[in-house]
Amino acid sequence: MDKKFSPIGEKDVTSAIVGEFASQFQEYVESDCIIVGGGPSGLMAGRNLTRAGKKVLIVERNNYIGGGFWIGGYLMNKITVRHPAERILDELGIPYKEIKPGLVAADGPHACSKLIAAACDSGVKFANMTTFDDLVLREDNRVAGVVMNWTPVSAMPREITCVDPVAIESRIVIDATGHDARVVMALETRGILKTRGMGSMWVDQSEDLIVEHTGEVHPGLIVTGMAVSTVYGLPRMGPTFGAMLMAGEVAAQVALEKLV
Amino acid sequence: MKTRKLNHIILYNEGVDDNVDLPQIASYLKDRLGRIDVEIRSSLFSQELSPEQISFYSKRLASARISSANQFWEEHEPLYGEVEYEKRSIQGKTKSIGILYEGIELQLIYSELVPQTESNLRCVNIVLTKRLFATWDNANKRYHARVVLLGIPSLISTTGIIEAPAKPRDYYILKQQYEMIGKDLLELGERFSGQYIDYDDDRMTEIIKGYAMQSVFYYLTGTPFCQDSRCRLFNAHWQDEMISAQLHGEYELCPKHAYLLSDL
Numbered sequence: 001m002d003k004k005f006s007p008i009g010e011k012d013v014t015s016a017i018v019g020e021f022a023s024q025f026q027e028y029v030e031s032d033c034i035i036v037g038g039g040p041s042g043l044m045a046g047r048n049l050t051r052a053g054k055k056v057l058i059v060e061r062n063n064y065i066g067g068g069f070w071i072g073g074y075l076m077n078k079i080t081v082r083h084p085a086e087r088i089l090d091e092l093g094i095p096y097k098e099i100k101p102g103l104v105a106a107d108g109p110h111a112c113s114k115l116i117a118a119a120c121d122s123g124v125k126f127a128n129m130t131t132f133d134d135l136v137l138r139e140d141n142r143v144a145g146v147v148m149n150w151t152p153v154s155a156m157p158r159e160i161t162c163v164d165p166v167a168i169e170s171r172i173v174i175d176a177t178g179h180d181a182r183v184v185m186a187l188e189t190r191g192i193l194k195t196r197g198m199g200s201m202w203v204d205q206s207e208d209l210i211v212e213h214t215g216e217v218h219p220g221l222i223v224t225g226m227a228v229s230t231v232y233g234l235p236r237m238g239p240t241f242g243a244m245l246m247a248g249e250v251a252a253q254v255a256l257e258k259l260v
Numbered sequence: 261m262k263t264r265k266l267n268h269i270i271l272y273n274e275g276v277d278d279n280v281d282l283p284q285i286a287s288y289l290k291d292r293l294g295r296i297d298v299e300i301r302s303s304l305f306s307q308e309l310s311p312e313q314i315s316f317y318s319k320r321l322a323s324a325r326i327s328s329a330n331q332f333w334e335e336h337e338p339l340y341g342e343v344e345y346e347k348r349s350i351q352g353k354t355k356s357i358g359i360l361y362e363g364i365e366l367q368l369i370y371s372e373l374v375p376q377t378e379s380n381l382r383c384v385n386i387v388l389t390k391r392l393f394a395t396w397d398n399a400n401k402r403y404h405a406r407v408v409l410l411g412i413p414s415l416i417s418t419t420g421i422i423e424a425p426a427k428p429r430d431y432y433i434l435k436q437q438y439e440m441i442g443k444d445l446l447e448l449g450e451r452f453s454g455q456y457i458d459y460d461d462d463r464m465t466e467i468i469k470g471y472a473m474q475s476v477f478y479y480l481t482g483t484p485f486c487q488d489s490r491c492r493l494f495n496a497h498w499q500d501e502m503i504s505a506q507l508h509g510e511y512e513l514c515p516k517h518a519y520l521l522s523d524l
């Protein structure tokens with residue numbers, strides 16, 4: 001009986017993985033923009049930047065991409081979007097249902113996978129299972145890249161994992177790490193700026209404010225998504241995603257202006 | 261009680277929503293106060309400000325933000341993004357709300373913009389704003405959002421009308437439950453519909469009239485509030501008290517305050 005699959009040996013498989021990975025890694029040691037965090041805001045920013053011809057790498061600490069976009073609230077996998085952000089769902093081809101005027105709901109897995117696909121299709125590359133460790137700083141503390149390591153390294157006791165991180169460079173870094181605002185916190189640790197901490201929940205106002213405050217927080221560093229809430233002490237917004245997607249668009253726009 | 265002579269009332273429109281009918285508020289004051297001029301002006305920030313002044317006031321506004329309701333405000337260096345946001349708000353490029361400001365600091369900023377010739381107790385300056393402000397309560401060591409802050413100028417917050425007086429107790433209990441299970445809070449609004457003033461509420465203009473009158477009485481007598489919960493000068497702490505005093509009061513002003521007004 002004829003075999004269905006081509007006769008390929010183990011070494012060929014390994015060689016393909018190593019070769020492709022190394023080639024991409026080599027290419028992305030320097031890029032236009034590094035986005036830390038592969039949630040909805042980071043993905044949207046990455047998608048728009050690559051569509052504009054920029055070279056973008058998303059660093060994601062988990063194996064999976066998408067952050068909290070798979071699930072709405074309380075482990076229920078329906079996501080909600082308030083007007084006018086359903087425009088982005090239309091753009092990405094994500095089906096949704098109008099619950100009431102101004103509010104739509106979509107299937108979490110469908111929405112998330114479409115957004116990831118859109119980012120991949122436009123040319124975003126990913127370093128998943130990779131944890132942000134620190135920032136690369138240049139003159140006047142301008143942000144010029146990130147220091148990163150494999151996620152499992154940070155999960156193991158220091159005594160048995162003395163593994164130094166590596167650094168990659170970019171002209172712009174975007175903090176899309178959600179409530180943790182990990183990248184901005186690296187500046188706070190050095191006393192360069194002081195974040196305000198996350199505010200209390202105020203759904204009705206928070207989405208506008210998050211989009212409004214998305215932008216450059218420090219030379220070379222743009223903050224987007226829920227990290228904006230932590231940096232500026234803005235109200236939290238609960239399980240709705242319109243602002244995440246729109247903030248991603250704004251972050252990309254601001255980055256493009258800086259990358260001219 | 262002696263009253264001070266007033267000669268001018270100026271209502272500054274600091275970007276309030278369309279459901280606030282400023283000409284109607286001006287007519288109301290004119291009608292009740294007789295010969296006093298009532299004028300509507302655009303925002304105090306809309307006067308010609310140099311780019312340096314815009315930067316200066318943006319920074320002042322940004323540093324007047326309160327980041328924790330339980331911590332007394334201290335002057336601090338604002339973040340770049342905060343200043344940029346305030347710059348846009350000064351220029352009328354954003355109408356979003358949700359920032360909480362230190363009330364006295366905010367009033368101080370506005371007071372610097374009131375024209376010098378009108379900065380006195382004979383000219384009632386009222387700023388109608390969407391900005392939400394709070395004042396520190398030393399008794400329980402926390403900030404409380406306010407509807408009105410009296411002085412030169414007096415500030416009336418339309419967001420404060422919605423957020424400062426407390427909603428029915430059950431509203432907060434259910435809100436907590438809704439948030440826990442990720443239920444749409446808009447549904448909660450429907451459940452308590454009419455029991456509190458909400459965004460785009462068509463009762464907003466009528467409510468503001470009472471707070472404008474409190475500002476007028478502050479200038480007239482120095483004592484803006486009334487203990488009588490049926491009087492529009494009643495200092496309401498609950499939404500139902502506010503709605504009752506401003507919309508369903510037995511009378512508009514209590515006999516004492518009505519007399520003061522008739523005797524001007």
